[in-house]
Amino acid sequence: MVDVATLAVNSVIISALYALVAIGFTLIFGVGGVLNLSHGATITLGAFAAYYASGGIVEAGVGGAVLAAIVVPALFSAVVYKGLIERIQDQPIMVMILTLVVAIAVEQVFLVAEGTQPKSIPSLLDGTVALGGSKFQTNLLVVFALSWVIIAALFYTINNTETGKAILATSMTTKGAALVGIESDRVNLYTWVVAGALAGVAGLFLGSFQTANFAMGRGPLMLSFAIVVIGGIGSVKGSLVGAYVIGTAEVLTGAVSTRLTGLVPLLLLILVLLVKPEGLFGRELAE
Amino acid sequence: MSADATATRGLVGLLDPRRYGLRHQVGAVGLVLLALAPYLVPTVWVRNLTIALFFAMFAMSWDVVSGYTGQISFGHAFFFAIGGYSSALLNLELGLPPVVTVPVAVVVTVVAGLLVGVPALRLRGPYFSLVTLVAPTILLNVFILFSDTFGGELGLDSPAPILSFDDLAVTLVANYYLAFALFVGILAVLLAVTRSDAGAVFTAIREDEDAVAASGLNPAKFKVFAFALSAAVGGLAGAVFVHTPIGNPNPSQLLALTVSIEVIIAAILGGMGTIVGAAVAGIFLRLFQLYLGTVEYVVPVLDTAVADVDLLLFSLVTLVLLFALPGGIVRWAVHGGGAALDNIRGRDAATDGGRDPPDRDALAAVRESWREDVAAMQAHVPRTEPGGDGPAGGDHR
Numbered sequence: 001m002v003d004v005a006t007l008a009v010n011s012v013i014i015s016a017l018y019a020l021v022a023i024g025f026t027l028i029f030g031v032g033g034v035l036n037l038s039h040g041a042t043i044t045l046g047a048f049a050a051y052y053a054s055g056g057i058v059e060a061g062v063g064g065a066v067l068a069a070i071v072v073p074a075l076f077s078a079v080v081y082k083g084l085i086e087r088i089q090d091q092p093i094m095v096m097i098l099t100l101v102v103a104i105a106v107e108q109v110f111l112v113a114e115g116t117q118p119k120s121i122p123s124l125l126d127g128t129v130a131l132g133g134s135k136f137q138t139n140l141l142v143v144f145a146l147s148w149v150i151i152a153a154l155f156y157t158i159n160n161t162e163t164g165k166a167i168l169a170t171s172m173t174t175k176g177a178a179l180v181g182i183e184s185d186r187v188n189l190y191t192w193v194v195a196g197a198l199a200g201v202a203g204l205f206l207g208s209f210q211t212a213n214f215a216m217g218r219g220p221l222m223l224s225f226a227i228v229v230i231g232g233i234g235s236v237k238g239s240l241v242g243a244y245v246i247g248t249a250e251v252l253t254g255a256v257s258t259r260l261t262g263l264v265p266l267l268l269l270i271l272v273l274l275v276k277p278e279g280l281f282g283r284e285l286a287e
Numbered sequence: 288m289s290a291d292a293t294a295t296r297g298l299v300g301l302l303d304p305r306r307y308g309l310r311h312q313v314g315a316v317g318l319v320l321l322a323l324a325p326y327l328v329p330t331v332w333v334r335n336l337t338i339a340l341f342f343a344m345f346a347m348s349w350d351v352v353s354g355y356t357g358q359i360s361f362g363h364a365f366f367f368a369i370g371g372y373s374s375a376l377l378n379l380e381l382g383l384p385p386v387v388t389v390p391v392a393v394v395v396t397v398v399a400g401l402l403v404g405v406p407a408l409r410l411r412g413p414y415f416s417l418v419t420l421v422a423p424t425i426l427l428n429v430f431i432l433f434s435d436t437f438g439g440e441l442g443l444d445s446p447a448p449i450l451s452f453d454d455l456a457v458t459l460v461a462n463y464y465l466a467f468a469l470f471v472g473i474l475a476v477l478l479a480v481t482r483s484d485a486g487a488v489f490t491a492i493r494e495d496e497d498a499v500a501a502s503g504l505n506p507a508k509f510k511v512f513a514f515a516l517s518a519a520v521g522g523l524a525g526a527v528f529v530h531t532p533i534g535n536p537n538p539s540q541l542l543a544l545t546v547s548i549e550v551i552i553a554a555i556l557g558g559m560g561t562i563v564g565a566a567v568a569g570i571f572l573r574l575f576q577l578y579l580g581t582v583e584y585v586v587p588v589l590d591t592a593v594a595d596v597d598l599l600l601f602s603l604v605t606l607v608l609l610f611a612l613p614g615g616i617v618r619w620a621v622h623g624g625g626a627a628l629d630n631i632r633g634r635d636a637a638t639d640g641g642r643d644p645p646d647r648d649a650l651a652a653v654r655e656s657w658r659e660d661v662a663a664m665q666a667h668v669p670r671t672e673p674g675g676d677g678p679a680g681g682d683h684r
Contacts, residue, residue, distance in 0.1 A: 029413075035413050035416070035417075084606075084610065088613070091613075092412065092413060093357075093359050094609070094613060096359065096361075096413070096416065097551060097552070097555060097609065098606065098609060098610070100548055100551075101548075101552065101602050101605050101606050101609065102606065104545070104548065104598070104602045105599060105602040105603055105606060108596070108598050108599035108602055109599060111598075111599075112591065112595065112596050112599055218544075222421070222424060225417050225420070225421065229414070229417060233413075259431065259432050260432070262424070262428045263425060263428040263429070263432065266421045266424055266425050266428070267425065269417070269421055270418060270421060270425075273407075273410060273414060273417065273418055274406050274409075277410055277414055
């Protein structure tokens with residue numbers, strides 16, 4: 001039986017998770033002007049890093065899993081940026097294709113190493129909590145709370161620290177930022193590392209209440225397109241709003257028919273692109 | 288090669304291989320080898336070559352819109368699937384023969400391509416790529432949603448074959464030649480279009496769309512034309528593909544994200560905006576992939592056979608090649624080979640990067656002689672040299 005409270009809580013929780021993914025994606029685009037199509041693979045990497053750290057290879061407990069899910073994808077992201085993207089970042093087409101191939105390679109590594117069988121990642125906290133008459137896994141609530149803590153921390157960092165302000169400045173105009181002494185390459189590296197860590201955490205969360213498999217990053221990648229386009233590519237606030245629009249739409253259509261869930265966000269994306277391509281909070285791309 | 292001295296008017300001159308540049312001669316030899324391939328390679332490779340030819344057609348279809356106009360489509364599988372599925376459905380549901388269903392499928396694909404393309408081409412850069420990336424995903428979701436009609440993730444049954452004989456080997460060879468004929472036809476059409484003035488406008492759009500608009504040409508018109516042409520070619524290849532023994536109307540062969548991406552990889556590795564590059568790299572890439580799938584060699588440390596990690600190896604090789612040769616293999620070979628030849632022959636490069644004296648290949652000579660004829664007719668000047676051996680390099684304006 002579908003009841004409204006469960007739907008509401010589910011959509012609020014899943015949307016927070018999508019926001020984590022989409023913010024990383026939009027940061028890289030807003031600052032570097034490149035679409036990072038390996039973002040989905042970074043999610044997969046985070047989930048598998050957590051899996052390996054929590055019993056797959058070493059027994060490091062939940063703490064170790066969280067640490068691995070942050071550090072490994074962040075490092076991976078840094079290596080992809082430094083090794084591949086930095087040299088060709090002014091050619092958007094090559095960036096899109098190279099990151100796409102990187103994504104395929106990462107997926108294939110996990111497919112070869114682990115097969116198609118889904119892997120389970122331990123919950124952050126076991127047990128259930130009663131809320132508004134229905135029961136929820138504590139894990140889901142922890143995921144929700146942590147997502148918002150991370151998002152809030154990110155907002156604070158971007159708006160109030162020097163590094164954050166440098167990131168904002170570079171996203172507005174690279175030339176202007178360079179004039180006041182901001183190294184755009186270093187700022188780009190920061191954003192790739194932050195985006196990698198965010199995606200890794202999202203992978204851990206996704207894996208902890210669903211499962212981890214080699215192709216788990218594809219869905220969130222597609223969704224983050226929809227989210228960042230609706231919110232306006234490059235706008236962090238827009239991604240947050242977009243994540244809630246898409247997350248809610250997905251949960252609601254899922255209640256009507258699970259076969260429709262994949263379709264609705266994409267149709268929303270097309271609609272927004274055709275009617276208002278710059279999104280809700282977007283601005284015209286500056287040269 | 289003194290083209291001026293031996294210039295022959297008309298098509299005969301165009302078809303004389305002795306007057307081609309070296310790269311065109313290499314291309315002609317390649318086509319002849321492909322035509323003789325069934326007599327040169329074992330039967331299983333005839334099958335693989337047929338698959339590779341279809342893949343090359345897909346890659347060429349991508350190149351004409353994305354390689355030339357620079358509007359990078361990430362979802363060309365959309366066209367292949369619409370072509371293949373509509374032809375298969377018409378055949379399976381209505382019992383129409385492939386002769387009818389294939390042309391209808393091409394029309395359906397063009398219409399579907401225009402439905403997506405006309406609104407999408409208003410968007411620029413990554414936004415256009417996003418829409419094209421999403422289009423096949425939506426189509427796949429629709430196929431899964433209406434599984435009764437479209438067969439969901441498993442696809443449809445095989446429709447009626449175009450060419451089928453009792454002997455399997457004969458069938459394979461016959462279908463190879465079907466694919467080869469289609470390949471040559473598509474190659475010829477796309478080369479003709481992209482080497483025409485329209486092709487020059489496509490390239491100009493890629494370089495600077497605003498400049499094209501400023502010079503009084505409507506970029507949208509040319510982009511839509513390229514998109515429709517690409518849809519027609521992709522739909523045609525997809526439609527014929529499902530009527531051969533090697534192809535079936537299912538998502539993994541026609542619609543999956545990997546199909547779209549492999550096509551892009553092939554076209555970029557070959558050299559974007561060359562058509563020939565897409566064709567060559569498409570053939571070799573698919574053959575390489577099929578070959579990897581058969582290698583039994585066990586990698587020592589990983590303890591897995593090469594055949595099991597073929598896609599991983601494929602993506603890694605692609606990554607290295609893309610990174611090392613971003614301009615594409617064909618372009619690299621043509622430039623490198625041309626420079627090497629010039630060194631041997633002692634010709635210098637002109638200051639503007641061209642050749643000194645400027646190149647005049649056979650095609651340019653024919654085009655010039657045609658222009659002269661047209662100019663002569665327009666001016667109502669009676670032709671003074673009715674023969675076929677006038678000086679093509681004369682003082683025309």
